[in-house]
Amino acid sequence: MTLVRPADAAAIEEAAARLASGGLVVFPTETVYGLGADAANRDAVAAVYRIKQRPIGHPLIVHALDDGPAMAWTEWSQRAQRLAEAFWPGPLTLILKRAADAPAWACGVESTIGLRAPAHPVARALLHAFARRGGIGIAAPSANRFGRVSPTRAEHVVEDLGDDAPLILDGGPCEEGVESTIVDLSRGRPVLLRPGGISVAQLAAVLGEEVLERDAHAPRASGTLDAHYAPATPVEVVDAEEVPARVAQLRSQGSSVALWSRSVPASIADVGLAMSHDARTTAHELYDTLRRLDRSGCDRIVIERVPRTPEWRAVGDRLRRAAAAS
Numbered sequence: 001m002t003l004v005r006p007a008d009a010a011a012i013e014e015a016a017a018r019l020a021s022g023g024l025v026v027f028p029t030e031t032v033y034g035l036g037a038d039a040a041n042r043d044a045v046a047a048v049y050r051i052k053q054r055p056i057g058h059p060l061i062v063h064a065l066d067d068g069p070a071m072a073w074t075e076w077s078q079r080a081q082r083l084a085e086a087f088w089p090g091p092l093t094l095i096l097k098r099a100a101d102a103p104a105w106a107c108g109v110e111s112t113i114g115l116r117a118p119a120h121p122v123a124r125a126l127l128h129a130f131a132r133r134g135g136i137g138i139a140a141p142s143a144n145r146f147g148r149v150s151p152t153r154a155e156h157v158v159e160d161l162g163d164d165a166p167l168i169l170d171g172g173p174c175e176e177g178v179e180s181t182i183v184d185l186s187r188g189r190p191v192l193l194r195p196g197g198i199s200v201a202q203l204a205a206v207l208g209e210e211v212l213e214r215d216a217h218a219p220r221a222s223g224t225l226d227a228h229y230a231p232a233t234p235v236e237v238v239d240a241e242e243v244p245a246r247v248a249q250l251r252s253q254g255s256s257v258a259l260w261s262r263s264v265p266a267s268i269a270d271v272g273l274a275m276s277h278d279a280r281t282t283a284h285e286l287y288d289t290l291r292r293l294d295r296s297g298c299d300r301i302v303i304e305r306v307p308r309t310p311e312w313r314a315v316g317d318r319l320r321r322a323a324a325a326s
């Protein structure tokens with residue numbers, strides 16, 4: 001039986017105790033909900049892979065306090081120090097070479113470790129309570145089944161994981177709504193692996209050097225696969241001026257259409273939702289909206305293309321992947 005509990009002090013203590021004894025806990029972060037296990041416990045981490053149905057080679061992000069002992073699991077560097085000082089706690093994951101005593105089983109096939117200090121007060125309280133029980137880091141992927149849309153509300157986790165979800169700490173809707181920015185510091189130059197709330201320009205400004213785009217040598221990262229972040233209903237992303245014609249065409253072919261658009265009246269589709277003109281608001285609403293469009297019962301989902309500007313990058317990236325999976 002799934003247990004959803006408001007994330008009050010007692011629930012957080014219980015969650016920390018569960019983690020410390022090898023159990024799993026779903027907890028809110030400022031980006032999306034995570035399915036967490038004690039990173040140092042090999043069996044607990046194995047259970048995360050099992051429930052998430054995630055291929056074993058795909059590494060997990062280890063969540064930790066920004067001033068805690070998890071840094072000893074990495075080859076901490078000056079670049080890491082600069083970025084951590086500027087952006088932790090917050091939606092930034094650092095990929096670093098891992099130290100000899102790091103929990104290799106959380107790191108897939110990589111010789112690196114992904115580390116993030118989340119800012120959400122519930123995530124931080126959980127990390128503090130876990131630390132009081134000797135815990136160092138919580139390995140946690142997004143709390144969805146592999147390849148599906150990330151959960152930004154406790155009810156999304158229930159929908160997705162059903163009775164496989166262990167204790168769920170309900171902290172309300174996630175503020176950011178898209179997964180953390182991932183930057184790889186394990187190679188010669190910093191490389192962006194996944195765009196998120198913290199932009200390349202922000203990273204470059206703090207580092208005082210260019211942040212490279214992913215290339216063919218980038219390590220495997222499931223969040224960077226196309227065919228990810230996808231609803232079950234086919235999705236297409238269409239330029240604003242082409243939306244009316246495309247919707248009309250699909251409907252004339254007998255398909256019902258669910259539309260998410262900024263500039264086109266909802267009434268042209270069978271189901272229509274209005275997209276915000278603000279990138280942060282759209283990110284916040286993204287996964288809940290994708291789930292609503294998916295549940296609408298329509299045959300097709302059409303989404304208006306978002307601007308190609310830096311502030312829209314993370315949303316544009318997730319929409320492109322949702323469409324690539326269709």
Ligand code: TXA
Pocket residue numbers: 029031032033034035058059060061091093095107110112113114116118140141142143178179180182193219220221222223224
């Ligand atoms: O915002 C987030 O990052 C959320 C919350 C829960 O913190 N977590 C998240 O986890 O999105 P997940 O597992 O869904 O995505 C983690 C991404 C994957 O693309 C994974 O491959 C990559 O991080 N990753 C983790 N460790 C890595 C490593 N050592 N090297 C390369 N990529 C890594």
Ligand code: MG
Pocket residue numbers: 141142150223
């Ligand atoms: Mg994920």
